[in-house]
Amino acid sequence: MATYDGVFDTVGLREWCDEGASDGPMSMADLLAQTSGDSAQTPLTELPFPSLDALNEACSKIPQARDLTNGVEAAFMSARDVLRVVVDPITQPLSWMLNEALWVMTETPWWIMIPILLLITWAVARNWKVVGFVAIILGLLAFVDHYEVAMQTLAIIFVCAFICVLFGVPIGIAMSRSDKLQGILTPVLDLLQTLPPFVYLIPLIFLFSVTEPKLYGIAVILYAIVPVVRLTNLGIRLVDPDVIEAADAFGMTKRQKLFGVQIPLALPNIMAGVNQTIMMSLAMVVIASMVSAPGLGILVLRGIRNLELGVGMIAGLGIVVLAIALDRVTKASLARIDASQSSR
């Protein structure tokens, strides 16, 4: 006898419930209830919430809670093959890009790679202080023999952030032009941003083989693309309407307006989005080490698994300095763009 038996009896569903009910093996709880005598009188203080499990006890037609999780799993599994056929070829280039980037950045000798990175820093930031700072950080990481893992982490971030910008900026522009699209995409972006990073990994593991780099690549991109989309949209929407009106009044086409006015004026916001995207890629790449993403995250994971405190701490600090370096470089380029525009 279960607590909610009475409910089904009174609404006359008893027959429907018992229909086809098997007198199969009794659950442990039932058995206990039987042996302990009359359990019909449940005290009010122990009244269970009418949840799926509680109702199932009274009426076997009601599904149990574990049926829900089973259902989700079954649905995903049945869709998996179709999904794989579609998603697998589309995302294959991501695997190639990641493999190539990892190969290039780890196989190139350090005395070529570090100057190249410093040159990129100069090109982006145009600031000797920042270049010096990056040089110190790279030197430090290399000095404590974390050079290779740091390069792996950087390679993944470069590829993923590049793809985020490649797709994120056009999506943001499209959003800024259509309120409808913004209405549709905003909840999606909210979902991507609030979903715990670990949760991304679960369906991806089922979709792709763990040995393929695109598994973590997709996880990183999904997690990190949000800010660049949001800030591109915001930046373009924030462009001074008076200037847009002037562009219209002088007969600019939509294209001229987009490339000549809106994007240049939204650039500080877009760059802030790129900065955020890079920082979030770094955060995710560490978590993605659980699904075989190489780099500093592997060492952190080792620290946790094997309780190697020192290994984990040093790798963690390595991530921090890498994050600072990436942040400084992108901030410097942001400042450079800001300086050439009005400081309204």
Add this chain to the structure above:
Amino acid sequence: MTDKTVKVSIRHLYKIFGADPQGALEKVKAGMGKAELQEQTGHVLGLQDINVDMKEGEITVIMGLSGSGKSTLIRHLNRLIEPTAGEVLVNGEDILAWNEAQMRTLRREKMSMVFQKFALLPHRTVLENAGMALATRGKKRDEFEGEARKWLERVGLDGQDEQYPHQLSGGMQQRVGIARALASNSDIMLMDEAFSALDPLIRTDMQDLLLELQEELHKTIIFITHDLDEALKLADHLVILKDGAVVQQGEPQKILLNPADPYIEDFVADINRARVLRVRSIMTEAAPAGEIAGDVDPADNLESVIARAGGAVDRAYRVVRNGETLGYVDMAEIMRALVPRESGAAA
């Protein structure tokens, strides 16, 4: 002055803001007023039954207080705002029937605009801003550079080419705005409260600059302002707007001397009439009885005549231009003209 051709013409123009402008239009045409319409249907009557002719080579000033619909009106001329009903004729053609490509050509080549808040492109240099209209037409930098530089010099901005707009003062930014409009070489210029954001001294400078340029270029200028002094100084044709309707339009001097209703009387009450009124507006054909003290120009304002008379009230002057006698003024008439006409009093 009278036989100039009409360049831009607005016919029976209505603009109603709201969910169902056409339905509201019926009600307005049936005689519903602005306040009533807003209360009953939630629609805002922006403009009602506007009819204005803007003549070639003249400055038409549209004046009204904020909310009178003047900025809405000027945006109908290049269709930044679409009207609910009516016609806008440019060189006799109804531009409301034009497609996007035709409108683009109009905006690029026939009409330029100067804005209250300057609306320069903050990421482009002064020179690039001045050449914006030409660049929009697809000209390369070295093609528009000469033209842009010429107009920048003409508005008194030489040597600032490589500055960015935010490095300039408000007055200088608006000079760039004017140079930008002039460099497009369009014959119609729309000026939306172009000088309202500037401080008074600079505003006077800019008005003088505009008049000086107009002397030379004879553009068709449509100028919006809320400042009556500015309107009287610039206007060849003055249109006074109130609650989206034209209250009175005509030659500014005539409006000043014969205000059509109490609203305009209120408006003109605070004006320094001696400085604004000109001899030609009050002169008479018949020679006065007394002796003639001297000759004055028809464009002289009353202030200068009073100064010339040294305060004496019994003088009379002959109005002469190019050796031809146009009429006469005596001091009594001048004094009468200085007193604003009261409501109901006969002119």
